[in-house]
Amino acid sequence: xSITVIVRSEEGSDARLTFDGMQRxxxxxxxxxxxxxxxxxxxxxxxxLVAKGSDFLLIDEGSTNGTFVGDVRIAPHTSRIVRSGDRxxxxxxxxxxxxxxxxxxxxxxxxxxxxxLALVSRAMAARGEDSTARVCVVxxxxxxxxxxxxxxxxxxxxxxxxxxxxxxxxxDASRVHxxxxxxGKVAVVRDLGAKNGTWIGDRRVEANREVVWRPAQMxxxxxxxxxxxxxxxxxxxxxxxxxxxxxxxxxxASGASDVESASSMAExxxxxxxxxxxxxxxxxxxxxxxxxxxxTGFSIADIVVMAAATxxxxxSIAGLLWLLRG
Numbered sequence: 001x002s003i004t005v006i007v008r009s010e011e012g013s014d015a016r017l018t019f020d021g022m023q024r025x026x027x028x029x030x031x032x033x034x035x036x037x038x039x040x041x042x043x044x045x046x047x048x049l050v051a052k053g054s055d056f057l058l059i060d061e062g063s064t065n066g067t068f069v070g071d072v073r074i075a076p077h078t079s080r081i082v083r084s085g086d087r088x089x090x091x092x093x094x095x096x097x098x099x100x101x102x103x104x105x106x107x108x109x110x111x112x113x114x115x116x117l118a119l120v121s122r123a124m125a126a127r128g129e130d131s132t133a134r135v136c137v138v139x140x141x142x143x144x145x146x147x148x149x150x151x152x153x154x155x156x157x158x159x160x161x162x163x164x165x166x167x168x169x170x171x172d173a174s175r176v177h178x179x180x181x182x183x184g185k186v187a188v189v190r191d192l193g194a195k196n197g198t199w200i201g202d203r204r205v206e207a208n209r210e211v212v213w214r215p216a217q218m219x220x221x222x223x224x225x226x227x228x229x230x231x232x233x234x235x236x237x238x239x240x241x242x243x244x245x246x247x248x249x250x251x252x253a254s255g256a257s258d259v260e261s262a263s264s265m266a267e268x269x270x271x272x273x274x275x276x277x278x279x280x281x282x283x284x285x286x287x288x289x290x291x292x293x294x295x296t297g298f299s300i301a302d303i304v305v306m307a308a309a310t311x312x313x314x315x316s317i318a319g320l321l322w323l324l325r326g
Contacts, residue, residue, distance in 0.1 A: 003049060003056050004098040005035050007115065009122070015115045018102045021056070025049040027090065028061075031240050034108060036116035038123075038236055040245035041065050041091025041252075049097075050079075056099060058082045064244040065091050065252045091247065117185055120239070121232045133187060133230045135180055140224035141169045149182040155190075156180050158221065172196050172222025178205075180213070187213045187228055196222055 004018040005025070017035055019025045027035040030044035037046070043063040050057045057079040060067040067074045068089040074080050082088070084099040105111050124131045135147040135158070147156060147166040156165040159177035168177070174194040181188045189212075191198040191205040198205045199220040205211050213219060215233055219226045246252075 001051075001054065001099060002102055002104055003051075004100070004102050005049075006096040006098065007035075007037070007119070008094045008096060013122075015118065017108065017111055017115065018105045019049075019108070020104050021051045023051070027095075029240055029244075034112060035095075036112045036240075037090060037093045038116050038120050038239045039091045039093050040239060040242060041247050042093060043091075043244050044240075046090050047074075047088075049082075055081050056097070058088065058097075063090070065247045091245075092251075114185065116236055117232050120236045124232065124235060129231070131232045131235075133182055133228065133232075135166060135219075136227050136229050137166075137168070138218070138225050138227050140222075142167075142224065146229075147180075149180065149187065152182050152184065154181065158226075159192075159194075168221060168224050170222040170224045173224065177221050178219075185230075185232075189213045189219065194221070 001021040002018050003021060003025070004016050005027070006014050006016045008014055019034065023034075025034045026045060026048045027033060027037065028044050028046040029037055029039065029042040033045065041064075043061070043065070045061050046063040047061055047067045048059050050059060058067065058069065058074065058081075059079040060074040060076050062076045066076075069080055069082060069086055082097050084097065086097045088095040088097060121131050133149045135149065135156075137143050137145045145166065147158075149156060157176055157179050158164055158166045158168060158173075159175050160168060160170065160173045161175040164176060174192070174196070176192055177194040178192055178198045179190050181190075188210045189198065189200060189205060190210050191207050193207045200211055200213055201217045213228050215228045215230050217228075219228070
């Protein structure tokens with residue numbers, strides 16, 4: 001049996017990852033998570049799914065903002081059995097779980113990174129931010145020049161010639177020196193037989209051979225140094241490495257409450273009598289439970305009863321004295 005984690009989105013473009021039932025699936029904001037959720041309200045290691053016999057357990061790993069199944073929060077470091085179709089919320093992210101015989105996701109590491117990048121890209125687009133990858137000249141005569149890799153699958157030319165998409169005024173660069181192409185979330189470089197070669201990091205690119213160019217590496221053409229800037233990747237890294245964002249109580253709870261815990265604390269006491277009502281817990285907004293304050297003053301009814309009892313006692317004493325005198 002496998003378990004599928006579906007990341008729900010308002011646009012309806014849901015993403016899903018399917019895991020073998022024998023795996024421990026870590027869900028969180030950190031890069032090492034099996035399901036990476038780039039939301040500051042999600043903890044680095046927020047929760048995990050574990051198979052136990054034919055069941056699956058969801059465990060909160062001591063997250064900052066809690067793990068909710070439906071409207072009920074799981075206590076920190078405790079587990080709850082989840083069923084197919086359960087809705088789970090971590091921070092601001094809504095997940096749905098499916099337990100079935102779906103094919104397992106093969107490249108989990110690659111798939112979860114693609115998922116995280118897609119979520120960040122969608123968020124940036126919603127805010128009107130440019131998420132286009134670009135080649136930037138960081139050292140050389142053309143320092144500050146940039147080339148957006150706007151079209152996926154198009155080969156952009158780099159070199160001295162005017163026909164190049166990124167002209168480089170470097171005497172050691174060939175007229176048409178190299179090309180860069182964006183394929184999905186990956187940039188690929190091809191040296192076009194340049195006389196002085198193309199370098200990625202400290203490694204020379206073989207002529208007419210493709211090499212993946214990663215943002216952490218610099219490309220060198222002659223005396224010109226170029227970097228690959230990926231705004232989505234940079235934003236993802238910033239989110240993953242940042243601290244947890246503690247959500248306001250109302251947003252963190254989002255209508256959820258520990259009703260089950262509250263009702264169990266107010267169950268009848270031994271002997272069939274309900275426990276002291278003054279000590280029964282109160283569920284506050286946000287699911288926080290506090291003890292109901294005990295009553296310390298006297299009500300009007302209490303005063304009337306005590307006055308009547310005092311009057312009866314006084315009459316009884318007066319009657320007794322009259323009998324003794326007789």
